[in-house]
Amino acid sequence: MTAATRTEQDAFGTVEIRSDRYWGAQTQRALGVFEIGEERFPAVLVRTFGLQKFAAARANVQCGVLAPVLASAIETAALELHEGLWDDHFPLTIWQTGSGTQTNMNANEVIANRANELLGRPLGTKAPVHPNDHVNASQSSNDSFPTVMHVAAAIEMTGRLRPALDELRSALAERSHAFASVVKIARTHLMDAVPMTMGQTFATFEHQISNALARADGALPRLLTIPQGGTAAGTGLNAPRDFDGFFCATLAEATGLAFAPNPHKFEGMAAHDALVEASGALNTIATSLLKIANDIRFLGSGPRCGLGELLIPDDGLTSSIMPGKRNPTIAEVLVQGCFEVIGNHQTITLAGASGNFELNVAKPVLIYNLLQSLRVIADSVRVFSRRLVCGIEVDRERLVKNVNQALLAVTALNPILGYDRVAQITATALEDRITPRAAAIALGFIDGDEYDRLVDPAVLARGGRL
Template sequence: MMDAVPMTMGQTFATFEYQVSNALLRIDDTLPRLLVLPQGGTAAGTGLNAPPGFDGLFCATLAEATGLSFAPSPHKFEGMAAHDALVEVSGALNTIATSLLKIANDIRFLGSGPRCGLGELLVPDDGLTSSIMPGKRNPTIAEVLVQACFQVIGNHQTITLAGASGNFELNVAKPVLIYSLLQSLRVLADSARVFSRRLVCGIDVDRERLATNVDQALLAVTALNPILGYDRVAQITATALRDRVTPRAAAIALGILDGDEYDRLVDPAVLARGSASR
C-alpha cells in the first residue's frame, strides 16, 4: 500500500458500484440455462416409459406455479449426465464473491484507525468492542462478508469437481453439488444484505483526514513530469520525503516553482480526472 496519484472517494465507490452492477448481470446471464429442465429423460436421458408430452406438461405446470419460463431440454442426455448450468451459476457466484471480498477489504482498510490506520472512511459502529482492549472497535460486519466470500470461493471448487464427476450418463456427485450451491447462494445473499444495511448505508468520509492526505500527497507532483522532466520532479519528491514537508513546500524551497505556479500546475481535482480533463 504505497502512495500514488490522487483520486476521489467518489471514484472509489463508483468502482464498487460498477462491480456490483456487473455482478447482477452475471447472475441474470445464467438464468436462461437454469430454466431448461431434463425432466422426462427417465433412464439415462432416453425418455423410456415417460408418458408422451410429460416433459412439456411438467415445465408448463412448474412455470405456472413459479412465474418462470421453464422449458424442456432438447437434449436430455446432457441434462442428466452433466450439470454445467449449475457450475456456471457457481462460477458467477465465485466472481461475485471475489468482487465483494475486494470491496469489503478496501472498506475495512480505508476505515482503519482511528489513530494509526488510513482512517479516510468513518465506518458505522456495530455496537461491539474488543473483549481485551476497552473501546477498540473492529469492522466485524465487513469481516462477516469476507468470511462468507471465502466459503463461496471454496464451494466453487467443490461444485466444479462435482460437476466434472458426471461419468457417462449419471452424476453421483449431485448431492454435494446442490448442497454447496445452495449454501453459496444463502451465505452470499445474507452477508451482502447485512453488509449493505448495517455498514454501507451508514458510511461517511473523514473530510479533514482526506484534505490532509491530499495536501501531503507526494506523488501529486507526477503532473509536473511533462513540464519539469522526471529527474527534477524526483528531486522535489525526495526533498519533501527527507524534510517531512509537502511537495509544494519542497518545490518552493528548491527554487523550482513558486507557490502560484505550483498551485496552477498541480491541481488534485484535475489530476483525479486524468485524461477526462483534457
C-alpha cells in the first residue's frame, strides 16, 4: 500500500513528499540525488541544529529581523528538535554537498513545517513561516553548518569525553594506591629489568590520562569560537549588526559553554583548524589508551601460561569452542576504538585541508568522523573503567615468585661490586638456572646476609643509590 503524499512547490517545480514527513522539497530532492551509503549524522549533530536555529531566531528578534510571533513558533519547534522529537525526519546520509547545505535545509524545512503546524497551518504551506526567509534568516549553510560542527563537538568533548576520562583517571589512581606496596619486575625491550611496584605502573597510566584531560581542555577554547554571522563568504552579508553577539549569548546560556563570535569569520568558514586540532588531541589520547589497554592485556595474560601478574575481572563471556576460557574483551574493545580514532584522524586531516578560497567543502565527512571519534573513545573508556580497571587485582603469589627469580635486581650492586662482577653473577645465574642470590654467594662476591640487606626489591623499587 502506497503511503499518502502531499505536493510541495519550490523554485524547480513540484515534488511529492510523504504526508507524515516534516521535511520539505529540497530534502526530498536531495534524497533522490545523493543515493550514497548509509552513514547518517549522529543524533547530537541533528539536535544541535535545534539549538542553532533557536539561538538564531532569538537573535533575529533582538535585531528586529523577525516578528516575535513567528520567532516564538520557530523557537518552540527548534527546541523540540533539540530534545530529539524530530530525529526521524532527517533522512539524508552524510554524503552530500561539502558545505552541509542539504542538512541545513533539512533543519530549516522541519522547523518551518512544525512552526506552521503550531500556528494552525498544514505541512508544506511555507506560510506564515518560510524555511529560508524566516528559519534561515541572517544565516547561510556556510556559517551555520560549521557553527553546528563546533557546538556539537564542544558538547561531546565536555559532556561525554571529559567525564569518561576523569572517571578512568580516578579508577587508575585508586588501583595505584591499592598496589603501592606490591613489588614487581619492570620490563624493558619486553625483557626483565629492575624492581618497581605495580602501583608505579598504574600511576603511570593515571598520569597519561591526566595529560589526556589537559589535551582535551587545551583544544576546547578554539571549539568555543564560532563563525555564525559570516553568512555566505565571511563578510556577513544579510546579517544585521550584533547578530553574532546575540546568537552566542543565547547559545552560551542554553549550553553553559562560553561560546563567542569568531572575530575573523573567513577563517572559521574556510578552514577548520580548530576541529583538526581537537581530532589531534583525540589521536594522542587514543595512543595513550592503546598503551594502557595493551599493557593490562599482557600483564593479565594466562591465567596459567602467560605473565599472569594481573587478574582481569570476569565479564561472563567465553569462547565458542574452549569451555570456560576468559578473554580480555573489554580491553580489546578499547583497542579497536583507538584504531578507529587514529584512522579517523587521517580523514579529518585531509578534510580539514580541503578549504578552497572562502569555504571548506568537506564539512560533513569531517564532523561525522570527529563525532564518531569522540563517541567511541568516551564510551569505550567508560566501559573499560567500570568493567575492567575497577575490578583488577594482582596475583601476589606469582609476583613474589617472579621477583625472587629475577636476574636484574643485582643491578643495585653495581656501585659496590662493579659492573663486570655483577655481569658474572647474572651470567652464572642464567647458565646454572639458579637465583642471582645463589650465584653471588657461589662466586664468593658477597655473603647471603649482605646480599639480602642490599638487594631488597621493595627498597630498590624506590630508586636511588645504595
